[in-house]
Amino acid sequence: MTGTLTVxxxxxxxSELMTPSAADAIARAxxxxxxxxxxDRITTRAEGQHRHASDNRVELERARHALELAAGGRHxxxxxxxxxxxxxxxxxxxxxxxxxxxxxxxxxxxxxxGVTAMLAAxxxxxxxxxxxxxxxxxxxxxKSWATITRRLEAAAAGDFVIALYNPASKARPHQLGExxxxxxxxxxxxxxxxxxxxxxxGDVSRTVTTLGDVDPAQADMRTLVLIxxxxxxxxxxxxxxxxxxxPRRETDQP
Numbered sequence: 001m002t003g004t005l006t007v008x009x010x011x012x013x014x015s016e017l018m019t020p021s022a023a024d025a026i027a028r029a030x031x032x033x034x035x036x037x038x039x040d041r042i043t044t045r046a047e048g049q050h051r052h053a054s055d056n057r058v059e060l061e062r063a064r065h066a067l068e069l070a071a072g073g074r075h076x077x078x079x080x081x082x083x084x085x086x087x088x089x090x091x092x093x094x095x096x097x098x099x100x101x102x103x104x105x106x107x108x109x110x111x112x113x114g115v116t117a118m119l120a121a122x123x124x125x126x127x128x129x130x131x132x133x134x135x136x137x138x139x140x141x142x143k144s145w146a147t148i149t150r151r152l153e154a155a156a157a158g159d160f161v162i163a164l165y166n167p168a169s170k171a172r173p174h175q176l177g178e179x180x181x182x183x184x185x186x187x188x189x190x191x192x193x194x195x196x197x198x199x200x201x202g203d204v205s206r207t208v209t210t211l212g213d214v215d216p217a218q219a220d221m222r223t224l225v226l227i228x229x230x231x232x233x234x235x236x237x238x239x240x241x242x243x244x245x246x247p248r249r250e251t252d253q254p
Contacts (some may be wrong), residue, residue: 003070004019005107007084007093008077009114010041012200017120022112026077033066034079042079057090057141063096067104083116085163087137118163120200121224125208126235126243128194128226133161133246137173138168145175152179156186161232161246164225168216176216176225183227187211192228194244195219208234208242 002120006025011017026032029049032039036053052069054062063078070076080088091110097104122129134155138148155162165177181212186217189212197205197220207218211227219225235243 003017003073003107005066005078005093005109007077007090007109007111008079008081009082009084009088009112009116011115012082012117014200014202015041017115017200019112019114022114025110025112026079028075029077030075031066031069032077032079033069034061035062035081037201038079038081059092060096061170063089063092064100066093067096067100067107070109072102072108080125081117082120083114084111085113086116086118086135087139102153114178115200116223117165117199118226121163121196121226122192123195124199124204124206125226125241127245128161128192128228128232129163129246130230131161132158132250133163133229133230134158135163135165136162137165138172138179139166139176140172148175148179149182152182153186157182159229159231162227163176164227166221167219167223167225169221173217176219179210180211180214180216184211187227188230189213191230192232192234192244194226195223195226196226197223199224206241208244 008022008025019066026042031050031052033052035056035230039051052065066076066078078089078093082088084090118135136151140148186249191211193209193211193214195207195218233248
């Protein structure tokens, strides 16, 4: 019997933000493999579907387990939050395939995209990603802080809008503050900063501030931080939160 493996993105939170294709892949699966809190967001079929929950920092072990199940003829859905290809499980699966037995390369492996936190956070405040942008994870679990610093400096020099994933945790509460200090070397204190916590859920909160005034202590692992470019604009509204957007066109272009 030939098994299959589909890496699925649940989206940022609300069930209606999960794509129909992702929901279908989950419904067809005999086995669901993922981080426990993500599996808790899924209603299991009445019968014949098995859950394999694991902790947060065992992505490669989780990927190998899923591949072993698929190689044994199971139909496996590997569950990620947001989009599985953005700092998530799709890369872990292919890393395991590359280093694993040749039979894994013959498996039917697919990736179902989802709404990533960057897009959900941007939609909460307007269109801050309307121009060129980049995404950087501040987690140094899998790469060095020196690499993160180099990428922050390059993104600031290039005047990209920057989306910061994994901005803070109990193990590294200082890193977001250090990231802001790195950006202040290049970007003015008036640069717009948006911090969106729990984007795409009923618990969402939004903070709009500037690079000069931002308080890094307001962020946690559920926060997505957006740093504006020099072109990013704020539209004030009476009695309502401002809209934030980045124009598509440079101001000196015809």
